[in-house]
Every structure is written in structure tokens, then in C-alpha cells.
Amino acid sequence: MHVMVIGAAGMIGRKLVEKLAAEPDDLGYDIAKLTLADVIEPSVPPGLASISKTLALDLSSQGIAARLIASRPDVIFHLAAIVSGEAEADFDKGYRVNLDGTRALFEAIRHESRNEAYFPRLLFASSIAVFGQPFPEKIGDEFFTAPLTSYGTQKAICELLLADYTRRGIFDGIGIRLPTICIRPGKPNKAASGFFSNILREPLVGQEAVLPVDESVRHWFASPRSAIGFFVHAARMDTAKIGPRRNLTMPGLSALVGEEIAALGRVAGEKAVRLIRREPDPVISSIVGGWATDFDARRARELGFTAENNFDEIIRIHIEDELGGKI
């Protein structure tokens, strides 16, 4: 099988490729060929070098999607996007990359299948940003997508296209609505959501972290390991079970910031907790106050997608996957 990862240089892309390197049988079929694409050249884990090809390209540029799809990948992980803040700051770029790039990919598959039978599986990274407040206490699988950002709008439109192209028999698509990924590896960043990870990741290595919101803030989380699990499961599952509603809110953990901190104390001790410095930031508090806090992700759970049940698990996964198993 030929597997393609578009957006392979991003956090999810890199972790997905590492996972395929570590457990090559995990998709349930042999990977004969691996194509890794992104706007910057992605890296390849040593174990996969012999079967991999890397490409630096912009999916939204004329003719690029057709060139990618001419190699007829059997499974396509489409993770490429510009993030919410950038899509809001640059209207043209957001629509070009997040909407037109994705549509160009879908169209390239449609045109390729006209030449010779072609029906790839396509896994698309969507987001809970497709929802906009006000929300019910738990957002169910039939709650409407009324996004309040251009990023969320672009993701919601791509979801609609994915469902229609799938219904039309052009490809076998699944939209994966990711929770906020926590603990995000790497350095602290200025994304409004960064602190959810910072207040755990930094104290676990003895560094200070800033908490800009109240401990009573609730949000929706899954570990990077779960995120990769969603994509791997979606790539190998029996899609006949899904029906025409192809965009799925992934399971996650609804938790308070206070629960994050309590879990940190249990796993790493009060010394770690004392490294969290409270610096209330009304701007960040206001942005985060508009985000969804809880979902009833029933359909995805029934279809076999799983995530963590508490923050102790999320912290232990970070220690295993990022810190070599010890703190």
C-alpha cells in the first residue's frame, strides 16, 4: 500500500510517521511506499528511509494536488492547514490554504479516478473549532456547526465537501474532529491554548509555567498518542459502519484546569505544582471562555475511537512518549 501524509512536518504528522516507523503493521497492511509532503521538507525516521519520498510543496498552488495524486496513494492523511490565529489574521491565506488547498486535493482525486478506477481512503484533520458558542452543556453528534472563526468555517466547509465526495463514491473519507491536544510537546508558544500544555510540560522538567486563567476553566482534551490513534483507527476501520455522516467528533476528556493541576501533583508532586505561576490574563481568559468545554462523542466511541479518561493518564503518556519514561 502507498501511504501519503500531507502536513507531515507538523506535530501530528511527525508523530504519525514515527508511529508507522515503530509499528509498521499497525495500519493492518504493509506500507510499500510512503510519501511525506509539507510546505517545508518533512524528516523521515531511519526505519522508513528506504520506502519514503519527501516533498516540499504548497497544496494550494496550481497543479500541485494533481501532481501528488498522480502517484495514486491508497491512503491519504490530510493534516495540512494554517492555524486558527493565522487564518483569522490573513483572510486570503486562510481560505487559500485551508479551503482551496483541500478542495484541490479532493478535485485531484476526482479527476484521477476518471482515468482509471481509483478510490483512496482519505483521513482529514478537522477541529472542534467548527462549533461556535453558545453551546449546550455537552455538544452532541447532531449539534450544528456555527463557527466563530474563519479557521472553523474553513474546516466546516471541508467537512461538507468530504461528506459529499464520499457520498459520490470519489473517495472514502473520514473527518476527524480533534480535541485540544495535551500535552503538546515542544516549547511554550503564544497560542491562546498553549497554557493547557505549558502548565504540565514545563513543571515536569523543573521549569516554571504561567497560568493565565482561573482553575475553574473547563476544556476538551486528548493526548498526542490518542490523536495518532484516531488517525490509525480511521485508516484501518470498516468504513461501511459509518454511513453518510462522515465527520466525527473524536472522544476526549472534559476537565478543569484545576484537575490538570491536581493530576500533576499526584504524578510529579507538590514541587512541580509550585512551578505554576498564576498571572491572570483577561484577553486569554476571554478567548478561552468562548471555547467548547464538553462533548458527547457517542458515534466515534461506538465506532471504536478511544481517548484518555483522566489527566493522570495524559501526564503518564507524556512521560512515556517524550521524557523516556521518567521524571
Next chain:
Amino acid sequence: MHVMVIGAAGMIGRKLVEKLAAEPDDLGYDIAKLTLADVIEPSVPPGLASISKTLALDLSSQGIAARLIASRPDVIFHLAAIVSGEAEADFDKGYRVNLDGTRALFEAIRHESRNEAYFPRLLFASSIAVFGQPFPEKIGDEFFTAPLTSYGTQKAICELLLADYTRRGIFDGIGIRLPTICIRPGKPNKAASGFFSNILREPLVGQEAVLPVDESVRHWFASPRSAIGFFVHAARMDTAKIGPRRNLTMPGLSALVGEEIAALGRVAGEKAVRLIRREPDPVISSIVGGWATDFDARRARELGFTAENNFDEIIRIHIEDELGGKI
């Protein structure tokens, strides 16, 4: 004020323009200029000839939307679309006209407003085809859009764009999700929904009509007069009351085919009812069986949109508006 109707040669477009001719103050402001556009040249009612300009054009052709918007209309009724059956039969044409044409219009407004302050009101004809079964008994205002046709997908995408462009302050948009219009004037056509109108319109003028489904079929209706009323109300209402959720399911009447027939009997007598010939058609029954039957259109009602309460009213409106008040 400069008012523009795109799709002015269609049924809703023609009736809207006739209404503006008959009651020019109805929008709450003077119409100084009226631009009527469609793929075929629209007709102009005599009373409006001196202020009207007609255009035959395809909104989805390169540069056309910009040319239209260069005249800076204050109010834009965007009714142009190809219908559901055609959008399903011709994938390219459906996406080009229904999605790309609308997006080109929205983009033209965005670019026009960069030159000089410009903030038109934009009323967009959407459809209950944005919903796909299975449905709850009544579809509420927060039910998700999971369309099962390319037409419904295109309308749902345009709704998302409309809300985002409005949120961004590019125009002041309202998406009007129309019920099935009944009694549609004109000749019987082969649309799967045609019989809902045929079984009333034809007997009212002494002609036979065919009923291809069971009398227990339920559907969601509004008269042409109500449809025009939705657009006129949307054009003059205080949009500050709407908030960011700019796409509204219009009110309508949920009724059985049997209720249509009973109302026909009350208004036009049993002789008219005997002109309905039952010819069960399993294909039409199956298509219609997938359509929504009832809505709780609470938000639109609270915002002042109104429709009929029973089929007697719908039939009387047809007699007044199409048959000169008598049968």
C-alpha cells in the same frame, strides 16, 4: 437605494420584483435604482422600467461578479442557483454555479469594500436541503447540516461563507432557508416535489393531476407570497437582533398530503378533489420519503418571519395571486 436581484428570472425573483413594483415602499426605503440579473434576460414590470437595468450573465464566469458589484448595490437578493436534480446530475456545473458563483459574489463585495467603504445587505436563498436524514421529529434551529445531495452541500457551504463574511464585517448577510414553495405557479413539471403543487393548482382550474404518493406523506410548505415576504422582511429588518448565526430556517406549515386534499375540498368542492388521480410511483415515494417533514423554526418566528397556518390559506393565496381571486 440601489436594489439588485440576482436570479431575477426565476419564480421567486419574478414574484419579488412584481411585489416591489406593486408596493414600492415595502422595503422601507425608496428604490432609486433596480438591477435585475439572471442567465437569461429578466423581464421588468412596467411600473419599474424607468429605474431598472436588466443583465443576462453568468455569475460564475470570470470577472462577472466584480462587474456587478462595481455598481455598489445597497441591497442584494441572491436567488441564483441551479436546482437539486441538475446539481446532482452535473457535479461540475453544480459546484461552479451554486458554490463558486456565490463565493465570487462574496469576494467581489470584499474587494469592492477595500476601495471605499461598502457594506451592502445580502439576502441569500438557501434551502432545507442542507439537512439530511435521519431527522428528529421536528428539526430545531441547532440541528446539524448533513446534506445528502450536492445541492444541499453547496447551499450549506454558502451558508457558512455568508456567516463568516458577515462576522468579518464584509456585508450584512442573512441566509433564508426556504420551505417547499406551494402552490408553485405555472405548468406541472417533473421535479419530484412537483405533485405537492400539481394536485391543488390543476384541479383549481378544472384539470386532472396525478398523486404519486400516499396521503400520509408529510412535508414542509410555504406559499410563494410567504417566500417573498421572508426576503422583504430580511431586507428591512434590524439585523443587530440576529447575532452571528445568520442562517435561518424559515417558518412554514407541516402538513400531510391528505390535509392538502381536504383543504382543496373545503375551498373548491369535491368536484375538484375528484380530479386527483392516484398513480403510486415507488421512485417518487422513495425520494420524498427522505425529505424533512417538520421544523421548529423558533428563531425565524421570533425575528418576525411568518408563514401560513393551514392549507386553506395557501390555496386562497393562490386564488388571489394567480387566478384573479376566483375559481
